[in-house]
Amino acid sequence: RTAFVVAIDGPSGSGKSTVSRRVAAALGLAYLDTGAMYRAATWWCLERGVPLTAGPAVAAEVAALPLVMGVDPVSPSVHVGGVDVGEAIRRSEISAAVSAVATNLAVRAELGRLQRAAIAAEADAGSFSGGRGIVAEGRDITTVVAPDADVRLLLTASEDARLARRARDVHGTDDAAAVHATRDEVLRRDADDSTVVEFQVAADGVVTVDSSELDLDQTVRAVLDVIGQVA
Numbered sequence: 001r002t003a004f005v006v007a008i009d010g011p012s013g014s015g016k017s018t019v020s021r022r023v024a025a026a027l028g029l030a031y032l033d034t035g036a037m038y039r040a041a042t043w044w045c046l047e048r049g050v051p052l053t054a055g056p057a058v059a060a061e062v063a064a065l066p067l068v069m070g071v072d073p074v075s076p077s078v079h080v081g082g083v084d085v086g087e088a089i090r091r092s093e094i095s096a097a098v099s100a101v102a103t104n105l106a107v108r109a110e111l112g113r114l115q116r117a118a119i120a121a122e123a124d125a126g127s128f129s130g131g132r133g134i135v136a137e138g139r140d141i142t143t144v145v146a147p148d149a150d151v152r153l154l155l156t157a158s159e160d161a162r163l164a165r166r167a168r169d170v171h172g173t174d175d176a177a178a179v180h181a182t183r184d185e186v187l188r189r190d191a192d193d194s195t196v197v198e199f200q201v202a203a204d205g206v207v208t209v210d211s212s213e214l215d216l217d218q219t220v221r222a223v224l225d226v227i228g229q230v231a
């Protein structure tokens with residue numbers, strides 16, 4: 001195997017999506033946003049009118065999910081049934097609902113299978129990366145989806161830093177009102193997600209990068225440093 005696999009996990013607001021994209025672009029690797037896959041599955045179930053608490057019905061929808069992930073780190077894309085859902089899946093109703101889908105173990109098995117296939121496809125010369133490899137990012141990539149990745153990283157940040165980042169993403173400001181408005185969503189989502197995946201503590205062999213005191217460029221450099229020590 002020559003393709004290089006980088007696995008990055010972390011809680012919401014840790015900056016892992018932006019950092020992973022920048023790292024993938026810098027190294028000429030593909031980029032897989034697995035959170036976008038859970039969001040797309042949630043969007044699809046809501047679109048189809050399936051109650052998210054109906055576990056087996058949700059699992060059946062996801063088993064037939066017509067999902068296509070674009071893995072170019074400069075312009076990643078998500079299509080479901082031919083519809084570009086890149087913006088729709090970032091809306092607050094999806095953020096509020098996604099944990100109900102992500103805590104469905106049959107859904108995790110199915111999306112995990114798709115994620116492994118997407119990672120394996122990047123070992124192919126005919127892939128986006130021409131066989132160079134991929135940066136895959138989420139909550140359980142270092143532990144469940146790609147535990148044998150060449151580099152495994154946990155990107156963390158203090159709660160204050162994560163809430164401020166999230167507030168800037170969603171509201172364009174990190175003043176007290178914006179932080180308050182994102183607080184419940186972020187903390188409840190992390191608490192719900194934590195019931196099925198561990199992404200707050202690094203597993204054995206996983207390197208932690210704490211971005212609380214780092215800006216984006218510094219965080220990208222810290223991650224590239226870790227990768228450079230392994231590659």
Ligand code: C5P
Nearest residue numbers: 034035036038098099102138139140193
């Ligand atoms: O990373 P992002 O905030 O877009 O992830 C959205 C949701 O997808 C998370 O809150 C979690 O419920 C789910 N997720 C997951 N496992 C992953 C990636 C995301 O359960 N590997």
